[in-house]
Amino acid sequence: MTNLPDVPLPSAIRSRYVENINGLAMHVLEAGFETRGRPCLLLLHGFPELAYSWRKVMPALADAGYHVMAPDLRGYGRTTGWNASYDGDLAPFRLTNLVRDTLGLVSAFGYRAVASVIGHDFGSPVAAWCALLRPDVFRSVALMSTPFAAPPSLPFDTAEKPARPHPEDPVHRELAGLPRPRKHYQWYYSTREANADMHRAPQGVHDFLRAYYHHKSADWKDNKPYPLKSWSAGELAKLPTYYVMDLGKTMAETVAAEMPDAAAIAANKWLPDRELAFYSEEYTRTGFQGGLQWYRCGTSGAFNAELQTWSGKTIDVPSCFISGRQDWGTYQRPGVFETMQTTACTRMLGCHLIEGAGHWVQQEQPEQVSRLLLKFVKQAREGVSA
Structure with a gap:
């Protein structure tokens, strides 16, 4: 990757590589790296985006005292070590392994916990599963543009009336x-x-x-x-x-x-x-x-049985949701926006729909997103209720 042009970044952000992250050489953007001991914020992008998608909010978060990290995720950008052959193994791209990628990155930087994991678009379910599986590490979670519905359910009460095979979605x-x-x-x-x-x-x-x-x-x-x-x-x-x-x-x-x-x-x-x-x-x-x-992992249903391991489990760390008011992503899965607030997340501190933003909310309205994220992380760290 040494022959690639520099990433066109604000002066407060640097680009670097971190080796041996769950088999990846991960490209990471960093802000607030000048002093050690800062609480960490981890930013996870979606499709078709990159770590670069966070360039407009990272300086503001760093100015507030955080060490901010945004990686090119598995399958994207300048991160290497993945194989995207259509006929190759999908398993490395399943949600639990993407959580393992983020854990490896956090650990490589010397953190046993981060103040918040923040995910946009397909980064949102990854962030949600981070908080669900390792709440001891990911102390709060901000979901952006893609609400979280909860883990898939296990068949229930079927001993006397066995469940029928799941029919194809008509x-x-x-x-x-x-x-x-x-x-x-x-x-x-x-x-x-x-x-x-x-x-x-x-x-x-x-x-x-x-x-x-x-x-x-x-x-x-x-x-x-x-x-x-x-x-x-x-x-x-x-x-x-x-x-x-x-x-x-x-x-x-x-x-x-x-x-x-x-x-x-x-x-x-x-x-x-x-x-x-x-x-x-x-x-x-x-x-x-x-x-x-990532989409193939979801539509194939190949890894639903693994995700059912956490059937009935909720996100219990402080959470929030941020989206553009003009973003159909909030509603593309009917009922999920409501389920997230009533069932899937038990400590939701706010849902914010930002006027003048569609799906690319942190790029379209970065100042408002930065303000809401900083308010949320402060509330989460102080244990403030919604």
Whole structure:
């Protein structure tokens, strides 16, 4: 990795590598590293993002006295040691092993506990499982854009009435049978073709990412989310096409229809083209399959039995949820936003929907996100109730 260009970072953040993290050489961004003994905050990115996605909030968190770490997670960016072959072993990308990655990183930096683990998008379930499995290490958790539903349930009370085999979810067949045939993006992301569709997008990786980020941001004016009534084809079809796609389209084709014009791109303050260029250069180099493996772990159901080990367990450390008010991610799984607050998290100190932000909340509204995170971590450390 020594021949790669420098990451374009604010002066308060440095880029480094840490070896032997659960088989990875992990690329990590750090802020607040100048003095030892600071409490630690660990930031976990989502898809298709990188540690770089936290560049706008890290300096503010460090200025408040924290050692802030944001790694390129397994399958992403400049972290190496992973194999994203479609026909390779999915097990290294399952949630419990991603928790092991984060534990290894924390331990490598000499921490037995961190003040908070903070996850956005697919980093949110990883952060949630960190808090669920090792509350002694991850003393609080902030979930961003993706609510947590709780571990999958075990079959219950089946000794006298054995459980039937779990039927195939009919929603995919029903989506395909709609008058406007559709498909769910997570199952599309699990196909063999998805990586090439994006990596070899007709418009190029840079313009693909520009359209993708725009489509899911508050800049796309049709992002006006609301709760869905059920996990059914009729309800899911209300989601934007970046979540429930037209059946015959790739993701590159889907977002191309919403590509902003040159004036809108020039006016974009939260992701100017020079910053987007870092994402596009990294994904041009690595492809997208490393991140897509995470989706495959979920849609395949291959690791549900392992996760059922913690059936009925709740997140009992202080928690909070932060999302953009214009982010459909809050509601894409009907009922989960409500379950998180009533059942899955027992010490939730707040749910915040930030106006003027879509899915990329820490990039679209970094000042508000920094303020809410610092308030939450202070409350969690002081044992303050909501």
